[in-house]
């Protein structure tokens with residue numbers, strides 16, 4: 630438990646917006662270099678291979694390294710920074726929050742400008758991301774440049790790790806650093822498996838699964854497991870029916886989202902395995918969202934793919950919340966799949 634908590638803290642604290650995932654890739658390499666053969670692809674995804682007692686099937690275990698962030702889009706003449714979002718943000722969540730710009734002279738923190746109530750117009754129009762300004766305490770373009778900040782610099786939220794009520798963990802970037810932590814823990818613990826496990830930590834998922842498109846060509850999988858940090862729906866007002874991604878209810882097995890109809894035989898086999906091993910799980914038919922499965926299941930002639938997730942409350946904002954029991958359930962289920970899935974089972978999943 631202490632090991633898992635440390636891993637979760639380390640991964641969620643690490644900065645890695647789309648196109649700037651190197652700090653996360655270094656962490657994964659540090660944890661897997663002894664156990665696995667490591668390769669990179671041309672866009673930056675990291676592929677770590679561990680062969681078991683059989684070469685086949687090749688099982689791709691994947692999590693994306695990037696978190697939602699921004700790029701420095703422009704600098705106003707009075708020294709404020711404009712933000713290009715990388716991934717899905719809601720503009721009204723941002724005023725008053727701190728962001729850190731990763732500049733050429735190191736990290737520079739700023740506050741997203743918030744109009745105080747004293748100056749707010751009565752019917753202030755809705756906040757738009759293109760109108761937001763980051764205040765780094767500079768008074769001109771020249772002062773911004775002297776801080777080492779330039780167009781194209783990458784920007785991430787300022788947050789910190791905390792434990793709430795023993796089993797809830799708060800921090801930024803749970804989508805998908807919780808997946809990265811499960812991926813690392815599973816590969817490290819994996820022993821005696823009748824297959825080749827290929828961990829692929831992908832780049833640029835939040836801007837449309839671009840890393841998964843290239844990583845799958847290097848990983849060459851026959852089946853795939855996507856590890857995600859999907860948004861929880863157990864807040865009042867989100868779902869009118871019972872939640873399908875509730876904290877503390879176990880690993881979420883996704884059956885559908887608009888990008889992917891999950892391979893029916895494969896998810897049913899996974900759900901039966903969870904049942905047999907008494908691993909807490911919840912099924913979800915998602916009406917929105919997408920994962921790297923959208924690219925993976927369409928590659929190389931069609932790859933049976935499942936999506937397992939640890940629900941994240943307040944996802945795609947400065948601070949999210951997960952339940953460590955869901956992380957354990959997802960890790961247990963991932964390991965159970967990897968230990969059991971041999972070529973005979975893989976063939977039984979394929980259409981006749």
Ligand SMILES: [Zn+2]
Nearest residue numbers: 804805857858
């Ligand atoms: Zn994600």
